[in-house]
Amino acid sequence: MIQFKLAYHHLVKNKNQSLPFIFSNTIWIAVVYIFLAMLYDTNLKNISFGTIAVALMQLGLGFVILVSGLAIIYAEQTLNKQRTKELGLYSMLGLNKHNLRQVIGIENLLFYAISTGLGLIIGITFSKLSVMSLRVLLSFEHLHQTLTIKPIAIAAIIFAIIFLLLTLYDFLGLRHINPMTLWQKASKPETVPKGHTFLAITGLIVLTIGYYISISSRASLSAFLQMMVAIILVVVGTYLIFIVGSIVFLKLLKQNENYYYKPKNFIAVANMLFRMKQNGAGLATISLLCTATLVSIIASVSLVAGQNNLLNLWSKRDIQIVSTSPINLVQNEQITQFASKTNISLQSHRQMTVTTPTNGELKNNYFKANNSLKTEVAISSLDLQQYNHIEGSHYHLADDEILLYSPDNTYQGKEIIIHGHTYKVKPVTSFDTSFVYNHSTYKPIFIIAKSQAIAQKINPTPVLYVTSFNTVGTKSACKQFGEKLPNLLNADPASITSRFVIKDLFGSLFGGFLFIGVLIGLVMICATAMIIYYKQVSEGYSDKANYAIMRQLGLSQQETRKAINSQVLTVFLLPIVGAVINLAFALPVLKNVLSVFSMYNINILIIVSFICIALLIIIYMLIYWSTTVVYRQIISS
Amino acid sequence: MSLLNLKHIKKVFTEGNTNQIVALRDIDLSVEKGEFVAIMGESGAGKSTLLNIIATLDQPTSGTITLNQTDLSHLSEKDSSQFRREHLGFVFQSFNLLDTFNNRDNIFLPLVLSKAKHEFMIDRIKPLSKALGIDNLLDRQPSEISGGQKQRIAIARALITQPDLLLADEPTGALDSGNSEKILRLFNQINHSGQTILMVTHSAEAASYAQRTLFIKDGIIYNELYRGDQNRSHYLEQIINSLAALQSREVTSQ
Ligand SMILES: Nc1ncnc2c1ncn2[C@@H]1O[C@H](COP(=O)(O)OP(=O)(O)OP(=O)(O)O)[C@@H](O)[C@H]1O
Ligand SMILES: [Mg+2]
Numbered sequence: 091m092i093q094f095k096l097a098y099h100h101l102v103k104n105k106n107q108s109l110p111f112i113f114s115n116t117i118w119i120a121v122v123y124i125f126l127a128m129l130y131d132t133n134l135k136n137i138s139f140g141t142i143a144v145a146l147m148q149l150g151l152g153f154v155i156l157v158s159g160l161a162i163i164y165a166e167q168t169l170n171k172q173r174t175k176e177l178g179l180y181s182m183l184g185l186n187k188h189n190l191r192q193v194i195g196i197e198n199l200l201f202y203a204i205s206t207g208l209g210l211i212i213g214i215t216f217s218k219l220s221v222m223s224l225r226v227l228l229s230f231e232h233l234h235q236t237l238t239i240k241p242i243a244i245a246a247i248i249f250a251i252i253f254l255l256l257t258l259y260d261f262l263g264l265r266h267i268n269p270m271t272l273w274q275k276a277s278k279p280e281t282v283p284k285g286h287t288f289l290a291i292t293g294l295i296v297l298t299i300g301y302y303i304s305i306s307s308r309a310s311l312s313a314f315l316q317m318m319v320a321i322i323l324v325v326v327g328t329y330l331i332f333i334v335g336s337i338v339f340l341k342l343l344k345q346n347e348n349y350y351y352k353p354k355n356f357i358a359v360a361n362m363l364f365r366m367k368q369n370g371a372g373l374a375t376i377s378l379l380c381t382a383t384l385v386s387i388i389a390s391v392s393l394v395a396g397q398n399n400l401l402n403l404w405s406k407r408d409i410q411i412v413s414t415s416p417i418n419l420v421q422n423e424q425i426t427q428f429a430s431k432t433n434i435s436l437q438s439h440r441q442m443t444v445t446t447p448t449n450g451e452l453k454n455n456y457f458k459a460n461n462s463l464k465t466e467v468a469i470s471s472l473d474l475q476q477y478n479h480i481e482g483s484h485y486h487l488a489d490d491e492i493l494l495y496s497p498d499n500t501y502q503g504k505e506i507i508i509h510g511h512t513y514k515v516k517p518v519t520s521f522d523t524s525f526v527y528n529h530s531t532y533k534p535i536f537i538i539a540k541s542q543a544i545a546q547k548i549n550p551t552p553v554l555y556v557t558s559f560n561t562v563g564t565k566s567a568c569k570q571f572g573e574k575l576p577n578l579l580n581a582d583p584a585s586i587t588s589r590f591v592i593k594d595l596f597g598s599l600f601g602g603f604l605f606i607g608v609l610i611g612l613v614m615i616c617a618t619a620m621i622i623y624y625k626q627v628s629e630g631y632s633d634k635a636n637y638a639i640m641r642q643l644g645l646s647q648q649e650t651r652k653a654i655n656s657q658v659l660t661v662f663l664l665p666i667v668g669a670v671i672n673l674a675f676a677l678p679v680l681k682n683v684l685s686v687f688s689m690y691n692i693n694i695l696i697i698v699s700f701i702c703i704a705l706l707i708i709i710y711m712l713i714y715w716s717t718t719v720v721y722r723q724i725i726s727s
Numbered sequence: 728m729s730l731l732n733l734k735h736i737k738k739v740f741t742e743g744n745t746n747q748i749v750a751l752r753d754i755d756l757s758v759e760k761g762e763f764v765a766i767m768g769e770s771g772a773g774k775s776t777l778l779n780i781i782a783t784l785d786q787p788t789s790g791t792i793t794l795n796q797t798d799l800s801h802l803s804e805k806d807s808s809q810f811r812r813e814h815l816g817f818v819f820q821s822f823n824l825l826d827t828f829n830n831r832d833n834i835f836l837p838l839v840l841s842k843a844k845h846e847f848m849i850d851r852i853k854p855l856s857k858a859l860g861i862d863n864l865l866d867r868q869p870s871e872i873s874g875g876q877k878q879r880i881a882i883a884r885a886l887i888t889q890p891d892l893l894l895a896d897e898p899t900g901a902l903d904s905g906n907s908e909k910i911l912r913l914f915n916q917i918n919h920s921g922q923t924i925l926m927v928t929h930s931a932e933a934a935s936y937a938q939r940t941l942f943i944k945d946g947i948i949y950n951e952l953y954r955g956d957q958n959r960s961h962y963l964e965q966i967i968n969s970l971a972a973l974q975s976r977e978v979t980s981q
Binding site for chain 2: 278279347348351352353356360361363364636639640641642643644645646647648649
């Protein structure tokens with residue numbers, strides 16, 4: 091069949107264009123497969139907080155499908171230029187439109203088959219290898235992986251749909267075209283998109299709505315749909331802004347004659363304007379991939395970095411028992427006996443009574459009790475005498491004065507209004523026996539009042555008895571003691587907190603998130619590198635002939651190098667800037683996600699963000715530098 | 728002293744380790760300022776090789792070449808680039824316009840590479856575009872104009888630096904006879920205004936516009952024809968006869 095031969099011939103003959111295209115498709119398919127494999131081929135949902143992990147993976151999956159779809163459609167535009175020329179030739183030689191459609195269809199089918207095959211092989215290998223090595227590296231043994239057909243099939247179907255849309259789009263391009271225009275279209279520069287002010291405004295609006303949704307929605311499973319919508323809007327907005335923005339930027343550069351008519355800028359700006367849409371889309375893709383890398387790494391590293399904070403929040407003592415009635419003599423005897431049986435000794439025994447925490451929200455220093463989506467804090471109170479005794483401090487308070495302990499000193503108000511009374515706040519930074527009632531995710535706030543009566547007035551609830559002590563002995567003995575204690579006392583596990591037990595628990599819990607975060611980050615940074623590589627290679631081949639002509643006209647090697655550097659450097663930072671802006675709007679969401687795990691310390695998040703951005707910039711520069719070398723080699727070969 | 732001087736130019740291409748192709752054996756040639764010289768010869772005779780050496784795109788195996796007393800045979804890559812854009816103008820068979828630039832910027836390109844001021848470029852392009860009749864083409868893209876128009880843009884690009892020497896390799900090779908004639912008339916016209924031109928061509932018709940025609944064969948200049956005072960059709964006849972003689976010699980020598 092001649093159509094097949096033509097399609098095959100075209101694919102092979104233009105291997106400088108088609109190989110990079112296949113390469114980038116392969117990367118996208120591999121990435122999508124890796125997400126699908128994490129979802130369907132692992133016991134992800136069975137690990138602790140698995141439903142959240144699954145939801146996050148699904149968001150990630152939606153993101154990569156969207157970005158790969160857009161990136162592939164744009165990459166094919168470049169390829170299409172060359173193909174259009176060839177189709178013009180065939181059509182002059184007598185192929186009708188139906189035949190041309192067949193040629194396009196077969197060629198796209200070939201692209202699809204090759205890319206999907208390679209992509210799946212790479213995806214399967216990568217996910218196997220990475221899960222295996224990360225399990226060892228992060229000593230996270232809880233995750234198991236199998237190999238099933240489901241993710242393979244889903245990935246194949248997703249990309250079949252993308253390629254089908256692509257083919258239909260190509261058919262549309264054929265409609266109003268005669269042989270001559272087909273032939274000419276190939277060497278025409280891209281034109282400024284119609285109504286680009288409209289597109290820019292649309293982009294801004296879409297992006298703003300996306301940002302707004304992501305800032306205003308609370309991190310919870312019920313907000314899943316909102317998050318998905320926010321991601322879609324931000325992706326689409328980023329593409330529009332980058333495409334229109336980079337075009338406007340380049341046009342401005344061109345209009346500035348003093349800038350434009352300099353050897354290096356002249357060539358660089360003209361090259362980028364020639365493929366302006368493709369250029370903008372490429373930058374947007376890179377920017378989004380950088381954003382995803384940052385978000386996933388920052389979230390997971392912050393969780394791990396905040397792990398100790400959370401541990402201290404739950405209990406600063408080795409064992410802490412919270413109960414509605416005081417520990418009786420029998421229980422006390424049981425504890426002492428069990429301690430000597432497990433070869434540990436108990437030290438610095440402490441006891442206090444506090445009012446049962448009341449959930450509510452704090453707004454403008456005003457406490458309102460409630461149990462709703464807005465609930466943020468859990469307030470309880472005790473008297474000054476107990477506090478001074480526990481802390482060994484000598485505070486004095488008036489009737490309308492209180493000490494206030496909040497984790498990481500997050501309460502900033504000078505006063506607090508509760509039940510219509512205003513109290514002057516003296517913040518305190520230490521409270522050795524603070525605890526989180528029922529391990530809820532609400533921020534615990536302790537109010538220390540002058541007397542028990544005032545404490546009751548502030549929070550009129552039944553009292554809780556908090557008994558705590560430290561354990562001295564081998565680590566395993568201490569842990570064993572903590573594990574068995576609830577059974578021994580016949581108590582609710584949530585009421586007894588053992589530092590040794592929860593430390594291990596957190597290790598596996600946050601290890602899981604670190605694992606997923608690092609995996610996604612790794613996949614994203616690899617994809618970023620590959621897409622930058624693809625961009626440089628495909629642009630290298632399309633610029634090669636031009637540079638050859640300019641060398642004949644008197645462009646030296648050194649000037650070629652300068653022009654290339656200018657071409658790379660002019661836009662090189664834009665994706666990173668875009669990624670940092672996107673990240674800035676994702677941070678509130680991250681903060682919310684972290685507070686699900688009782689982490690309120692924004693400083694950790696900010697420090698981790700800065701480190702990650704710095705690291706990303708270094709890696710990004712390395713990628714750019716090494717791929718620019720490749721570009722230069724292509725140009726001068 | 729002539730503008731361009733070539734003495735005992737030899738060029739050997741080595742393919743692999745052993746296979747040597749002698750493209751030019753021993754070329755002696757001088758071109759005076761203001762001359763219009765055509766170079767003819769069979770395919771593979773070494774015309775493009777000769778032009779590339781003069782253009783500093785390639786270096787001779789041995790021999791000396793000077794343009795305006797500058798020795799061209801041992802220029803560094805950087806110096807030769809600079810030399811090309813300051814002293815030479817190029818016109819190619821396939822136009823070699825850059826489709827990333829519009830026509831005006833294509834013409835500006837050599838000046839931009841020489842870091843000229845924008846005002847200077849504008850001053851230069853004005854008389855040139857008028858003389859070449861390309862005023863209304865300047866804001867269009869190369870992909871939007873005809874072959875003859877493209878070659879006129881290419882000529883403008885070659886002339887905008889006011890080069891010492893205009894080198895043309897088959898400038899009419901891709902054009903129909905009407906357009907060829909227009910381009911050659913243009914060459915004549917710019918030659919009359921003082922521009923030195925060296926043109927490689929296959930066509931006797933094209934060569935007949937020159938003042939002197941060189942015939943290259945077996946790596947040497949085999950024959951030379953001056954137009955002198957004869958009219959063009961006479962000169963054309965002479966060139967055709969020479970070509971025929973060249974070919975028949977080949978037949979008898981086989
Ligand atoms: N880079 C090269 N390497 C090896 N041999 C070469 C190279 N360039 C040219 N040649 C050989 O040198 C000889 C002269 O080539 P040249 O291109 O100068 O011919 P020409 O006269 O321009 O021919 P045409 O009229 O077909 O353009 C030919 O035999 C050619 O094969
Ligand atoms: Mg030649």
